[in-house]
Amino acid sequence: MNLLILRGKQPGCVADDRASDRSSASAGCLADDRAGKDGLRLIMALSRGLRCCQRIFSWIPVIIISCVVLWSYYAYVFELCIVTYVLMFHVCFIMFWWTYWKAIFTPPATPSKKFQLSYTDKERYELEERPDVQKQILAEIAKKLPIFTRAQSGAIRFCDRCQVLKPDRCHHCSVCETVNNCVGFSNYKFFLLFLSYSMLYCVFVASTVFQYFIKFWVGELPNxxxxxxxxxxxxxxLMFFVSLMFLFGYHCWLVAKNRSTLEAFSAPVFQNGPDRNGFHLGFSKNLRQVFGENKKLWFVPVFTSEGDGHYFPVRTLCESENSLLANEEKWTEDGGSDEENAGREMFVSEDENVSSLVTITNES
Incomplete structure (x- = not known):
């Protein structure tokens, strides 16, 4: 009898134990979920705080430069009060600030929507697991776009982060600490003018103050x-002039060669291989690429650069090596008469080492 009772109670005891185990397990899961959510919130809060601190600290170089220049204005105008130099000083001062703020606050250019993958192309690309086929898909899409450069592997350059085909000379850029902004197509002219007017400002201040420095040295300056x-x-x-001189000289060399800083370290790759001078059009054309056709506006911080940042004239060593000229007959057959293909133009470069220059323009 006792055995039957015990046997009758035993399943109940086991059920109670299982229920208690389930309740404790569910309580443990809830506690783990809460702890995980709390940890995630903490990580997100720390991440936001770090990004905020990074944005604040990134402005420190700009603030320091601004304070130094404002102090130089006070010291020059109010302390020395060199009346004969004040007019020229203000011209240099205004041009410096104008170019500096244009370099800081001009937003970087971004690829247009035509370089983004369509929904169907994106779906094809993502569903395809074979790298070779993915390269073929990108190559087919790029035929409709003015893309001349390639990756080191020879494939079309594609940004997985932004999901766009990279236009020529387009990269993810690091922020220049001096201006707390990316220096690229949209503000490169302003950056060059900022460097030049900064040097002019430093030279003017140093040259006009030097006579007072001599008086200070010999004890003839009582104040x-x-x-x-x-x-x-x-x-x-003098300190700023020396540091700016090397940076300005380097960028003058880049402009003369029509290269970006990345292209100076790694030659751009075209369909026929790397070519360090692929965008070199000759000195005068290289200048116009950055400063524009109107020479009266070269030294004024208004945007006059040629192009829109997506299309760049390309130098070719031989017409037969260029894919655009090689397909000229095909274009003529598809597009009709030569009049309908008037948007295609070929220019001859002024540089003796350059045989031809090809650029594609579309008539409106």
Missing amino acids: ASAKFHVLFLLFVA
Whole structure:
């Protein structure tokens, strides 16, 4: 009898144990979920805080440069008060600030929508697992676009992050600390003018303050406050001039060769292989690529650069090596008469080392 009772109670006990195990397990799962969510919230909060701190700290170089220039204005105009130089000083000062703020606040150019994959193309590309077939898909899409450069592997350059075909000379760019902005097609002219007017500003300040520095050195400058400003004006102007001189010289060389900083380190790859001078059109044409056709506006911080950042004239060593010229007959057959293909133009470069230059323009 006792055995039957025990046997009758035993399943109930087991059921109670299982229920308690399930309740404790569910409670443990809930606790783990809450802990996981709390940890995720903490990580997201820390990430937002770090991004906020990064944005704040990225403005420190700009703030320091601005403070130094404002102090130089005060020291030059209010302390020294060199009346004969004030007009020229203000011209340099205004042009410096104008170009500096244009370089800072001009947003970087981004690829247009025509370089984005359509929904069907994107679906084809993502569903395809074979890399070779993916390259073929991108190559088919790129035939409709003015893309000349390739990746090191010879494939069409594609950005997995942005899901776009990369236009020529397009890259993800790091921020230049001096201007807290990416320096690219949209603000490169402003950046060059900023460097040039910065050097002019430093040279003007140093040259006009030097005579007062000599007076300070021989003890002929009685004003103690002016002594401090004269000493540091000359020191800061010379220090900034030396640092800017090398940077400006390097970018002048890049403009003369029509290269970007990345192209200076790694030659752009075209269909026929790498070519360090692939965009080199000759010195005068290279200048016009950055500063525009109107020479009166070269030194004014308004946008006059040629093109829209998507199309760049390409130098070719031989017409037969260029895929565009090789397909000229096919274009003529598909497009009709030569009049209908008037949008295609071929220019001869001024550089003796360049045989021809090809660019595609569309008539409106």
